[in-house]
Amino acid sequence: MDIATLFSTENILALATLTMLEIVLGVDNVVFIAVLSGRLPESKQKSARRLGLIAAMGMRILLLLSITWVMSLKEELLAFNAYGHDLSFSAKDLILIGGGALLIVKAVREIHHLVAATDEQHAGAKHASFTAVIIQITIMDIIFSLDSVITAVGMAESVSIMVIAVVLSVAVMMVAAEPISAFVQRRRSLKMLALTFLVLIGTMLVADGFGQHVSKGYIYFAMAFGLGVECLNIAGDKIRARVSRS
Numbered sequence: 001m002d003i004a005t006l007f008s009t010e011n012i013l014a015l016a017t018l019t020m021l022e023i024v025l026g027v028d029n030v031v032f033i034a035v036l037s038g039r040l041p042e043s044k045q046k047s048a049r050r051l052g053l054i055a056a057m058g059m060r061i062l063l064l065l066s067i068t069w070v071m072s073l074k075e076e077l078l079a080f081n082a083y084g085h086d087l088s089f090s091a092k093d094l095i096l097i098g099g100g101a102l103l104i105v106k107a108v109r110e111i112h113h114l115v116a117a118t119d120e121q122h123a124g125a126k127h128a129s130f131t132a133v134i135i136q137i138t139i140m141d142i143i144f145s146l147d148s149v150i151t152a153v154g155m156a157e158s159v160s161i162m163v164i165a166v167v168l169s170v171a172v173m174m175v176a177a178e179p180i181s182a183f184v185q186r187r188r189s190l191k192m193l194a195l196t197f198l199v200l201i202g203t204m205l206v207a208d209g210f211g212q213h214v215s216k217g218y219i220y221f222a223m224a225f226g227l228g229v230e231c232l233n234i235a236g237d238k239i240r241a242r243v244s245r246s
Helices: 009-025 027-037 044-066 065-071 091-116 119-123 129-153 157-186 188-209 216-245
Strands: 076-082 085-090
Touching: 009 157, 027 044, 027 091, 027 129, 027 157, 044 129, 044 157, 076 091, 085 091, 091 129, 119 216, 129 188, 157 188, 188 216
Parallel strands: none
Antiparallel strands: 076 085
């Protein structure tokens, strides 16, 4: 494909739309990376976030270059009857169920750690291994990449356009990852909120794997509502602190 064809009006519109969709679909990935990297020493957190997002980009590009294989994940792999209901699962469904369950377990464990720890224990908590965090991020990148790649395949016909959209979206997420991570780590209540978001996303992935599609619009609305309430709490704390000082 020549440059003129690649950057035709149709492809430019597809690129712009797809890049925006990839950014939206990557929000949950950024939240997960922010939470996991927070378990590392402060000096290593930025590197972990960058490596995590680069791994996410690599996974998406590799999957895009294996489009035939990705699309075959929708074919029925397992079928059985349970309590009078016929159930069938594709490879994609099984990956979503396993990944969603893993995300729920990880988030619940982090919530337990956050709730059970006293301030002294929290301050002196043992840091996670850098390698372990990167491995966990990479595993979840595969799960988060599936919907992103299948969306890309449905939106654009050119693999080049899909790859450019993925690279642009990850570049935007790299810029956004730092303020989002700082925002999450600044207050324990924000970290708790981020972890509940991960439970919500994990539940959505499991439901999707069982064929019960939940619109991401509802999920993002719930996340935005919860974040809005937390922002009101933060504003209220600042006002109370200012009044008490005066």
